[in-house]
Amino acid sequence: MTTTAVDLCEVEPGVLQVTMQDRRSKNSFSAELVDGLINAFSEIQAHRTGKVVVLTGFGNYFSSGGTQDGLLAIHEGRSRFTDLNLYSLALECEVPVIAAMQGHGIGGGFVLGLYADFVILGRESLYTANFMRYGFTPGMGATMILPRKLGLGLGQEMLLNGGNYRGAELAVRGVPFRVLPRGEVLPQALQLARELAQKPAVSLKALKAHLVRPLREALPQAIEQELAMHEMTFHRAEVKQRVSDLFGA
Structure with a gap:
C-alpha cells in the first residue's frame, strides 16, 4: 500500500515498514497522513506473514503532531482527539512495532511513537510533549504513556513544561531507549526487526x-480524564490565540 502520505511495504520476509512521508505537512496529522496510517495498520492486521512492523518518518521528521486546523476544530468543539483512534495504532497492533523515530517527534507525533513496543531516537532530533505551550492539557493518552515509558520524573516534566529536548539530552536523562545518530536509527530498527522476525x-x-x-x-481511563480536562482548558480564547501565534511563528 502506497499513498502520497504513507507507504507500507514488506521490506524483508516478515518485516513490514510503514513510512510516514507527507512532506507538505512535515508529517503532521493531516487527513492524508491519518487515513494512510489507519489503512496501513488495518492491512497489517490482515497480513498473513508479517511478524514485526517498523514505523518511521522521512528526513528530519518523524511526526509533527496536530495541525493548526485540527487543533482549532477541537477548540471550537467540532471534534475531539478521540474521533479517530490514531494514537493507539501501535499499541493495538497484534505484532511488535518498532518506532524508528529518526526525526523530530512533536506533540502528538512524539506520543504516537511512544505507543510502540520499541523506540529508537535520533541524537540530533527534537522531542517534545508541547501541549501546554498551546495552553491546553495533553491528550492522546499522553498523561499515561509518557510517565510509564520515560519514568515519572521526566514524563511529568515534559508534560507540564512542554519544552523541547534533543535526543542526546534525553539519553543523558536516562531514557530507556536507544539514542543513535539520525542516520543509524532506521538501520538499527531493521536489524532488530530481522531478529524478531x-x-x-x-x-x-x-x-x-x-x-x-x-x-x-489503563488507556481508557486516561483518555476519559484527558477529555474532561479538555472541556476545562481547550475552549478558552487564550488557546486559539496561542495556536495562531505558535503556528504563525
Whole structure:
C-alpha cells in the first residue's frame, strides 16, 4: 500500500515498514497522513506473514503532531482527539512495532511513537510533549504513556513544561531507549526487526499481548480524564490565540 502520505511495504520476509512521508505537512496529522496510517495498520492486521512492523518518518521528521486546523476544530468543539483512534495504532497492533523515530517527534507525533513496543531516537532530533505551550492539557493518552515509558520524573516534566529536548539530552536523562545518530536509527530498527522476525508469529503475538495488557487496560481511563480536562482548558480564547501565534511563528 502506497499513498502520497504513507507507504507500507514488506521490506524483508516478515518485516513490514510503514513510512510516514507527507512532506507538505512535515508529517503532521493531516487527513492524508491519518487515513494512510489507519489503512496501513488495518492491512497489517490482515497480513498473513508479517511478524514485526517498523514505523518511521522521512528526513528530519518523524511526526509533527496536530495541525493548526485540527487543533482549532477541537477548540471550537467540532471534534475531539478521540474521533479517530490514531494514537493507539501501535499499541493495538497484534505484532511488535518498532518506532524508528529518526526525526523530530512533536506533540502528538512524539506520543504516537511512544505507543510502540520499541523506540529508537535520533541524537540530533527534537522531542517534545508541547501541549501546554498551546495552553491546553495533553491528550492522546499522553498523561499515561509518557510517565510509564520515560519514568515519572521526566514524563511529568515534559508534560507540564512542554519544552523541547534533543535526543542526546534525553539519553543523558536516562531514557530507556536507544539514542543513535539520525542516520543509524532506521538501520538499527531493521536489524532488530530481522531478529524478531526469526521468532514464531504465534509466540510474538502472545507475548506482546501479555506485555502491553497493563497499558491497554489503563488507556481508557486516561483518555476519559484527558477529555474532561479538555472541556476545562481547550475552549478558552487564550488557546486559539496561542495556536495562531505558535503556528504563525
